[in-house]
Amino acid sequence: PVGAQQWVPPEPRSIEQLKSAAGGCEGCELHADATQTVFGRGAADARVVLVGEQPGDVEDQKGLPFVGPAGRLLREAVDDAGLDASDVYITNAVKHFRFERRGNRRIHQNPGPAHITACRPWLVAEFSLLKPELVVILGATAGRALLGPSFRVTQQRGRLMPWPASAQHPGDFPVAEIHALATIHPSAVLRADNREVAYGGLVDDLKIAAAAVS
Ligand code: URA
Numbered sequence: 216p217v218g219a220q221q222w223v224p225p226e227p228r229s230i231e232q233l234k235s236a237a238g239g240c241e242g243c244e245l246h247a248d249a250t251q252t253v254f255g256r257g258a259a260d261a262r263v264v265l266v267g268e269q270p271g272d273v274e275d276q277k278g279l280p281f282v283g284p285a286g287r288l289l290r291e292a293v294d295d296a297g298l299d300a301s302d303v304y305i306t307n308a309v310k311h312f313r314f315e316r317r318g319n320r321r322i323h324q325n326p327g328p329a330h331i332t333a334c335r336p337w338l339v340a341e342f343s344l345l346k347p348e349l350v351v352i353l354g355a356t357a358g359r360a361l362l363g364p365s366f367r368v369t370q371q372r373g374r375l376m377p378w379p380a381s382a383q384h385p386g387d388f389p390v391a392e393i394h395a396l397a398t399i400h401p402s403a404v405l406r407a408d409n410r411e412v413a414y415g416g417l418v419d420d421l422k423i424a425a426a427a428v429s
């Protein structure tokens with residue numbers, strides 16, 4: 216894929232301008248089958264940015280991130296952790312829904328490394344505007360997009376860390392003051408054998424995020 220860079224408007228720019236430009240992105244083939252681009256959502260002065268994987272079926276239809284079942288669970292967890300929803304901007308590593316058609320159904324497929332790389336300029340542009348204090352990484356795909364291929368959610372979750380130098384690329388994330396915190400993806404809670412325990416773990420991790428910005 217050619218990547219999203221040529222669709223990213225030059226600075227100065229607003230989140231609204233980024234969102235509108237991303238609506239026309241053809242940086243990888245995912246735009247062809249998906250309904251629409253699903254850009255990030257939240258206040259421009261949010262101190263915490265939550266990064267998920269890619270929009271799901273419901274998000275693809277509504278054009279908004281985390282508005283399906285995983286999104287409901289995530290919002291509840293944000294609330295239970297004491298994070299102020301107005302202080303949170305929610306986005307995804309990949310902005311189009313990747314799926315496989317089976318009959319009338321659309322089955323979620325994980326984005327590949329090429330999609331993550333192609334879509335990364337949007338995430339970088341969001342970060343450069345928002346200048347978050349803390350980035351919460353939801354699950355393995357977001358972790359690999361932001362921190363690199365050696366990221367392991369089971370090992371790195373729940374620990375507040377300075378933005379790792381290994382995750383920096385020239386001209387990439389403006390990371391000077393950013394902290395990162397990884398946790399599980401809310402979809403993993405929905406799939407867990409013991410949902411209550413998994414949900415409690417997600418909330419505990421988000422409490423560390425809440426404490427870090429309070
Ligand atoms: N899962 C994600 O990672 N992002 C969404 O927006 C919805 C579900």
Ligand code: SF4
Nearest residue numbers: 240242243246311334
């Ligand atoms: Fe562009 Fe990202 Fe959509 Fe690919 S997934 S077309 S890079 S917005």
